[in-house]
Amino acid sequence: MNDLLSVENLRFDNCHGKRWQNKGSKFTLGPINFSIQAGETLAIVGANGSGKSLLAKLLVGLEQPDSGSIYLNERKLEHYDNKHRVLNIRMVFQNSNESLNPGITLGSILEEPLKLNTRLDNQARIAKVEQTLKLVGLLPEHRFFYRHMLSDGQRQRVALARAIILNPQVIVADEPFAALDPSVRSQTVNLLMELQRELGLGFIFISHNLGIVRHISDKILVMKQGKVVESGKTDVIFHWPKDEYTKKLVHAHQALINGQS
Amino acid sequence: MPRLNLYQEEYYPSPIQNTWKEFKENHAALLSLYCVIFFIFLMIFGPFLAPYDPLQQNIDLLLVPPAWDNNGDISYLFGTDGLGRDMLSRIIYGCRMTFGISLVLVIISMLVGVALGAMAGMSKGLRSSVVNHLLDSIMAIPTLLIAIIIIAIVGTGLVNSMWAISLALIPQFIHQTRDIVRQKMKKEYVLAAQLDGAGKIHIFFNSILPNMAEMLVVQVTLALSVAILDISALGFLNLGAQAPSPELGALLSEGLTTAYVAPWNIALPGAAIFFMMMSINLVGDGLRSALRYRLLR
Numbered sequence: 134m135n136d137l138l139s140v141e142n143l144r145f146d147n148c149h150g151k152r153w154q155n156k157g158s159k160f161t162l163g164p165i166n167f168s169i170q171a172g173e174t175l176a177i178v179g180a181n182g183s184g185k186s187l188l189a190k191l192l193v194g195l196e197q198p199d200s201g202s203i204y205l206n207e208r209k210l211e212h213y214d215n216k217h218r219v220l221n222i223r224m225v226f227q228n229s230n231e232s233l234n235p236g237i238t239l240g241s242i243l244e245e246p247l248k249l250n251t252r253l254d255n256q257a258r259i260a261k262v263e264q265t266l267k268l269v270g271l272l273p274e275h276r277f278f279y280r281h282m283l284s285d286g287q288r289q290r291v292a293l294a295r296a297i298i299l300n301p302q303v304i305v306a307d308e309p310f311a312a313l314d315p316s317v318r319s320q321t322v323n324l325l326m327e328l329q330r331e332l333g334l335g336f337i338f339i340s341h342n343l344g345i346v347r348h349i350s351d352k353i354l355v356m357k358q359g360k361v362v363e364s365g366k367t368d369v370i371f372h373w374p375k376d377e378y379t380k381k382l383v384h385a386h387q388a389l390i391n392g393q394s
Numbered sequence: 395m396p397r398l399n400l401y402q403e404e405y406y407p408s409p410i411q412n413t414w415k416e417f418k419e420n421h422a423a424l425l426s427l428y429c430v431i432f433f434i435f436l437m438i439f440g441p442f443l444a445p446y447d448p449l450q451q452n453i454d455l456l457l458v459p460p461a462w463d464n465n466g467d468i469s470y471l472f473g474t475d476g477l478g479r480d481m482l483s484r485i486i487y488g489c490r491m492t493f494g495i496s497l498v499l500v501i502i503s504m505l506v507g508v509a510l511g512a513m514a515g516m517s518k519g520l521r522s523s524v525v526n527h528l529l530d531s532i533m534a535i536p537t538l539l540i541a542i543i544i545i546a547i548v549g550t551g552l553v554n555s556m557w558a559i560s561l562a563l564i565p566q567f568i569h570q571t572r573d574i575v576r577q578k579m580k581k582e583y584v585l586a587a588q589l590d591g592a593g594k595i596h597i598f599f600n601s602i603l604p605n606m607a608e609m610l611v612v613q614v615t616l617a618l619s620v621a622i623l624d625i626s627a628l629g630f631l632n633l634g635a636q637a638p639s640p641e642l643g644a645l646l647s648e649g650l651t652t653a654y655v656a657p658w659n660i661a662l663p664g665a666a667i668f669f670m671m672m673s674i675n676l677v678g679d680g681l682r683s684a685l686r687y688r689l690l691r
Contacts, residue, residue: 193589219591231582236604242583245600246590295586 135207137335138192138222138303139168143201145191162187162359164201169352171302172329174336176346176367178382179356185339186227188356189307192337193224205302220250220299225306229292233280239266239291240276246299261298269294270324286317290324297328306338310345322349343386347371355379416684423680429673433493440490444483445469448640452478457656475659476652485666487640492629493670495552496621499560500614507567508610512602514568515575516594526572529565537562537624545633552641555634559624563617570613571606578602608685615678619671626667642667 144163162184169175177185190196192203194215203210210218226232234242243262247253253261263273269290280288289309296304309325310318326349329336340346346353346367353370355363355378363376374380418424436443452474459466460473460481472481514525532540541558548554578584578601587601628634629643637644642663649659 195585195588215591219589224586224589226582226586228582232586234583234587234601234604236607237600241600245587245592249591249596 136168137171139204141166141202144199146199165361169335171335172333174350175352176350177339177354183356184359186307189305192305193222194218221301222303223296223301225292225296225309227308229288235280239278243298265294265298289321303335308339412688413684416687417680420680423676426673426676430677437490437494440486444486446480446483448484448487460658472662473658484640488642488645489666492625492642499621500617503560503563504567507564508571511568511571512575512598515572532562533565541628550633552635555628559621570609574606574609611681615674618674
């Protein structure tokens with residue numbers, strides 16, 4: 134089976150642009166290799182500052198990698214080829230509170246990607262917005278609402294709606310569940326898995342919560358200080374961690390679960 | 395397929411309706427809004443309302459007191475001035491002139507200022523700084539002084555004072571806009587809009603401008619009151635609008651010569667300026683709080 138998204142030797146050095154402003158600390162990300170297939174979930178775990186969010190930004194095209202390449206459906210994604218990337222790789226931000234514009238209604242927030250990337254007319258756009266809102270478990274009427282009228286869980290759903298409204302093939306989510314309480318979190322997780330099954334999405338997500346990672350992901354990428362220390366199938370990593378760092382993570386997780394029950 | 399509408403009574407107000415709802419709660423602001431609407435009405439329909447030509451002199455009826463005085467005449471509601479010109483017509487034309495010119499000036503300087511400020515805010519480095527501080531030197535000098543300097547060079551006249559005032563109003567808009575744009579560009583929703591494939595112009599109009607309304611309203615009302623004051627001050631000093639033209643400041647300075655005999659000649663134009671300023675400031679204040687609370691409730 135063909136890979137939906139694959140990344141080869143992706144590298145990024147954190148000293149761009151202003152060469153005269155030579156900064157002391159230098160952060161290097163990569164080289165990173167991975168690939169996912171349609172309907173598969175890849176989880177990226179690691180400590181704070183290990184370059185997880187940076188990797189997400191590289192994937193969606195907010196940052197430009199120094200070397201290496203990203204292939205979508207075996208076609209290389211160039212940095213300037215934004216249109217193609219926007220349509221197929223979408224991002225869900227860590228803090229949905231910040232990523233929704235407070236000054237406009239949810240309807241106009243969701244309409245924006247449609248306006249920019251499709252040729253739908255006004256009516257079709259509204260229909261699409263309502264359909265997407267229903268898909269993520271909100272009401273069509275929510276398009277008249279402002280951000281401040283929603284709860285955190287609902288906001289997360291809107292952020293998700295924004296990601297899937299263009300029918301992408303890959304969704305990159307940067308800790309989408311971090312700000313939610315456990316019950317809403319599990320609702321959102323189930324919603325995501327359902328959507329993934331329905332739409333056949335490839336899903337890359339970044340998380341601290343190993344419980345969720347174990348629950349939904351097929352593959353795991355463990356990162357430490359910008360390097361991939363271990364990667365492989367979820368079951369394998371959880372049962373037979375090889376690297377010292379991964380072992381620590383898994384043991385901490387096991388201890389937490391055993392302590393709870 | 396028509397959507398099943400279960401809750402007929404449910405009603406979703408648009409942003410503007412929301413703002414209006416909040417605005418209505420503030421009675422002083424609402425009253426002032428009517429006042430401003432009245433001035434705008436005067437501005438547009440003044441020539442049809444004024445009973446006489448504001449420049450027409452009537453030597454038989456010099457310094458007739460207002461109608462409510464014992465010696466007053468109902469056909470000259472606000473009395474006449476030292477040359478027998480009808481005060482009511484002159485004040486109507488004066489409001490038209492002062493208010494209209496200030497409005498035009500503020501709109502022009504807002505457009506220029508916001509455009510430059512947005513440019514400065516969206517770009518980086520030296521270019522941003524240059525655009526941002528382009529007109530800063532003007533801010534160091536009071537508006538009136540710049541106006542006087544310009545008038546000293548090009549000569550007196552209404553148009554010259556208009557140039558001076560609009561130049562003086564622009565830097566404020568530039569700075570405020572740049573600060574807000576800078577601040578909003580760091581927000582994640584702008585990042586999200588970038589990921590939607592939005593260009594800079596699209597981001598400015600769709601993501602940043604809706605969040606700038608509050609600041610714009612405040613700035614416009616401030617600028618409007620400054621403009622009205624400056625236009626009439628220059629008229630009063632005989633530097634702006636020249637003597638026969640019915641501009642409120644010029645009316646005041648003309649009335650000053652007969653102030654002891656005919657106090658209504660300065661009281662009435664003064665009251666007109668006062669009402670204009672007060673209603674604009676109150677409307678601005680009410681709008682600002684309405685816009686702020688719209689997003690909180």
